[in-house]
Amino acid sequence: MLDTILTFVATLLVAVFAMIMLLAGVETWNGAMIEPLLLRRTLLLLIPIAGIGLAFLRARRSLRKARAKREPADSCENARSAGQARPAADLARRRTKAAGRDVAAQMVAESQARAKRSDDAHRAKIRAHVERKAPPTSDAGRAAIALAARACLAIRHVFPPRHPQRSMSFFGSVPLAPDDLDWPMIHNRKGLLEPLTFMGQVDLGALPDGPARSLLPAHGYLYFFAPMSGNFDGDASHFVVRYVEGKARKDWGPQHNPGFLEPIDGAENARYRYPWLTWHDKPEKVYPRFYPRIEIELGWLEDVAEVEEGDPDAGDGFPWEVAKQRRRQQLVAFHGAPVSWNDALSAHAKPTDRLWIPFEGFPTNRRTADVLLGYLKSYIKEETIGIKARLDTLPARFEDPEGSRLSALLERYAQFEKDHWRIFQLATTGEAQRGNALDENQRTELLALLEELRAGALPEGVLERHYMHKRLPMVLNEWIARAAVEGAESALTDPDGIAQLPDAVVEALRYRHSVLRDPDFSKNGSYAQHQMLGRGVAIQDAAELMAPEHILLLQLRWDNALDWHMGDAGAAQYWIRPADLAARRFENTVLTFESH
Template sequence: MKRWIALVVIIALAGAAAGYVIDAPFAPFATGPWRQTATFLDDATAALVSLVGRGGAIAAPLLVGAVLCGLTLFAARKADGKQDGESLPGPVWRPEASAEEQAAEQNDRSGPDRRSLASSMPDPEDLLVRPVVLVRKARSRSRDWFDDTSWLGGLPKLAGIPWPRDRNGAPLPFAAQIDLARIAAAFPGNPLPGNPLPEAGSLAFFVGTGAVVPVPAGDHEFSRPPAHLPPAYDEGGFPLPRHASRLSHEFFPFWPVEAVSLALPEALRDPHRPGDEPAIEQAMTERLAQRYPLRNGPLTVQEPVERVWWHGALHLANLFHVALDEASLQIDRRESRTDGARDDVELLGADPDTTPLRLEAARRAVDREDARLHACRMQHAALEQVTQAMDEFTRERDPWAPLTSEESTVLQDVLVHVNRDCADLVRHHVPQTLADLAAFSLRAMVSGPPEALAQVSDAELAHINAAYRLANLHQHQIFGPGGSRRAMGEDHRRDVLLLQLAYDDMMEWNWGDMGLYQFWISPEDLANRRWDRASLTFEEG
């Protein structure tokens, strides 16, 4: 709607400006304070006519208006198409309904049972009163980590339901599966009409282009990932990469969650008063802080590092390979720029109008490009040697075993060497310290298989369980306004927040700009259990 208002305003202003040029001057007919304004506009019109002619002066505002309209439509289209980007979702995946399903849908919409169910649903804004936060559970050595009924990451349990795919047939990355009985249990004593979700079964959530899959209650096995499942994340990097690499993983770390409902203070329970979203989120944060320490940043390891695991060394070897692959492209670009600089010197030398000063500047440019190319080749050769050495150093190592003191010293020397002598090639790939590698391994081990957890000390496990169970800034959440001001304030003011997935380094959910994935559904579709009509948005945090 806003884009059309902007277009109407632009067209009206352009037309008014062109009309003014046609009928000017106006100052002789103006009186009072308008005479000075009209005189200024008449002078500007006269100057424009003298510059481009009367026809050009009439066409100029129309041309400017057309350009502004085009830019407005392009910006709107880009905003709509933002979901097609590398890390942003596109349109929600919806399976095509059969003729029988379409007929059943028409009956559902008109049937008295469905109408009564929809009319009994609470106002979606009433769900601001009791948002439900999904808190990652503490890791315990004494219980089966993979036997919980609500979890983030890992694989889904779809009970034979086909894995959802996008419009091109690519399987979607799995993000979470929530036991609806656990959500219902978080609502005892709720002053609202009731929990609007079913009280049995579960919902499985997929990102990418987005899908919500209802799963019937029962003891199901984890689903086998389909062939050609796109990577969920690059280890130590970013989620939903466009292309797979040796750093890629098909699914996120597995982490069970518990549902914690948060009743808000009376002052924030007016569901029809907009603008309370920041205060609501602050109230949620204060209530969470009474039970869980809030995050003050990503998981870190303090220097001096006591232990480093071969998992980190193997990761570093993979990082060297990735940097080496991209280094070859950098050399190609450097060679191309050097060849271009030499061509410029030849062209200038053949031009009799070229001044000696300009020719000397072009030759200095060749020298600079030559020096950069030589440095890049030297760094590439050094990186090749250290990559081969790291491959030998890490060959057939147990990833969960710690390095000895001497081996840690070798690894430290390697880090110093590559960050000093191969800086241009590894700057965006390789960590600076052993502490970075140790923190990376701890994240993987604390949510990993039992043999990985066994290498985490009691002190390290207790620290992570105590201080790192919440997301980094906003929370993983069901109901409430969520962390997105724009989505709740505009597009989804009347919708229900089915699930919010926040930035969380422990989950490898390093969403861009501390962003949020949010699944929304209208009250009518929620009442009719039309999960296929849920929409997925991505907002900056």
Template sequence: MEDKDVDRRVAMLLKRYSEPAILLNRPYPPQPAPSGRSYFGGLPTLPDGFEWPRTTGGVPLHFLCQVDCADITWQNPLPNRGVLFFFGRDDAQQIWGEGALEDDCRVLYAAESRVLGKAMEPPADLPPIGWSYPRSSFCDISLESDSPQRLHVNWPAQPLRMATFPDTSGLPPAIADTQQSYYRLICKTTIDEIIPYLNPSLITRSLLEREPADRPAWDRYDEVLPLARAQAFEEATGQKTFEDRLLVGMYDGARRMFDDKSFPQFWILIHFFARAVLRRHRGTSVFEDPALTPEQLTARASADDLLDEEARSWFDRSCIVPLSTVTSDDERREFRAWAAGIQRYPSETSPSYDTLKWLQLAALWAIRLWAGDPHLAAKLPSSTYECVAAEFHLSRVQRSHERDWYTFEFSQMLGHAPAAQDAKPADDPLVCLLNIATDRGLGWSFGDGAACSFWITQTDLAARDFSRVRGTIEGY
């Protein structure tokens, strides 16, 4: 098959199987949708008479998100009004599909948004995220005195129209049969890497002939798909795909934030900086630096003890005032002098890399904590948002001389959701009611970096019956 024929066929496939979806955009900086009732994490605004869902064993499920259908202003299969609430079992294993449907997830539907109540407090027996093995982004800055995190980070969601395309494994068998695709991968690895190394004469035509006949179209679609998804995201949001250059300029944003003499503007930044210092790895072991003498190890341990005392003092001070309290000029000068003077290793510049790393964590968690409150979120200066902007991009690309590697962390309703394993066939009538992606900005993960999905039949969706929604969690 000639290249032009391959490209023509791939373009035809993208056009034919494209389906409209609802992107649940997580805006950065955080900005609420028109109603303010669509968001991730936090607490649900369940109406009176609604109960927090539990498994058949009586264990409360974790609240994941809610969507006000009135925020979706274009025609779609969802209700045109009311609010959908999504709950799921976020335990250590995250294995769904082995028991009753309600043991994995639940979807509640309030047909009238005007009857919504205030944020419902979680049940007292709601397990920690991760259950017996607490798992959350808060672990990075949690202290021994903290209770395990039970609620996900609250962040506004903005429903936007977006085109979606099926994974290669979801295309018709003539293009991408799962078994053929898997065999081709193993076959190619064997031919290209293993066999030539052992004995090039062992390459046989029989191996090559068993590859899919339509291999060129399969390969080309697989190459084009990430770019098509990135372009669809850009058209929906108006945001360019972030070019992730890994460690290049990693602390530039933190340095600029610290260069702003008005930093720290609020006690919340001091609070999380102190937490980050107290949670650090002390690194005084001779196994990490065998060149250190016993006297040097003792001196470093003493310096770390002093740093602990200073950080604990700042942390305690931050706990006796509201975190939204504006810092005074004297407090800012005192804190900046302390942070700038932290140098755990010889010949470090000021501010040190440790200080810059802790500044990033302070900015990250100040943003996460206030994202769900538009008034608080608006208080943080632009330098704080710019400091950790790289953590919050939903579409990113790493470029290499061989190819561009795309990563997507956006969540969506309807359409073709990206799959970590075998994708749902493109013509499958089952509807993806919601696909929640692993999101480093929100600090949550499903599987080992994949997604959590809610599925519903077309008949149940048309009847507005969400009692039989099935949930799945996939991993790579």
């Protein structure tokens, strides 16, 4: 600051002195004082003012330079000061971060603890239900068991399907229910909660009057679930039924499962059930999680009583023969006449010297194309993987003649897919588009592709397959047959799709939807029937063990149209104690699975 003051004073003195000397020099040059006198006085007044201004400017400039010199020093000093203070600041910052991490860790720990408590509570609930001690069956309960055994509600498919669907009773698809439907979730073998597969629902208010109608609620809906993914143990046989009271409301709708539902029968078995889907990079993501939806109807079939003497039919044969005949008459009256196998959509004995076209208008829709092209893409994928695996075993793949041959095969497969890329796009359509009809160009192009395959457009397969007829072109008719069935079934679910199918195709599908099938039914009376109440079919010992204390709430048998196998022609049976049925405690229903 002192330097600035000295600069100001020195500049002022020098400036004033210089301007006075300048004025004196001008007057000496003129030889007289500056006239007029007012001008001379004004100049004398301006000399100190100008000096002060110049001194101020010089002093300010000097001050700026001094500050500029001090800033680096101040920066260094500040840095040294900050360096001394940084450990404390860093420590505080680390403590703040650590506190934040502790809070986050605490929140995670609390969330995990809540999840574990919920998980443990769910396990305890299941275990308590499994291990609960049921009270002895009362006399009223035994009367209810006897009443339920004397008659059953037989179930049949509505075929051909009605459009629009008129009933809230159906198998497959997803439940039509309120948003708060409690979808059963059970711990699988990995200890993870997994939703069960939806099997079907029954509208109790639409049930016809009959001998045991009083046992079931007058209104409401029953929803049946089952552990179909193959990932469960015995605990999954409990909590498999849900009951919703009252009538359906306008805010009800399709309810999808609350978690990730595993493929039907599990991913490992699904690759054999849906081989046309294995071409996907992750086929386990696209395997079906739900069964196809089929509307059902229910009707009463009474247990046939013993034939006594004096009975009008007593003379028709032995009592058991008469009873069997009466039973058959009831079955035919409800299910219709037995249906014989129709091979119109079967690959058996179909021509191989020309392209087999199952019916006029084939291929019908995107579903048909999806299956056909899926088979082909999966076949190419399998062969390509097999060729690459064989190439990897060759020590000198580029010099070896076998390596050259296999490399040429890879190029042929790649070129084949490139040449037909447009038609292959039909295999990537979404589920919502699979019922759409193919246009004439798509149908023509797809038939041309099938003819190329029949004529041997692809090279002979190198992959070792268990059966020679699984190679192209021998396997082509099997692909066509499966695609024809899948496409026709898909068309039946759409009111516009039915028009795509000839009547003969609909009749060929009837066998898949029928309970009574010849020659088995006419020959020995055998059949596989879904039913509510009545006597459960005895396959091993479950029916005999459960029947004395339980009522058969529902029995599901194998069903081609629904793709239900139930093991080897087995049955899924839902059993409930009469006291639980009377109190509407359907959550206490127990499921048994048996097969041959």
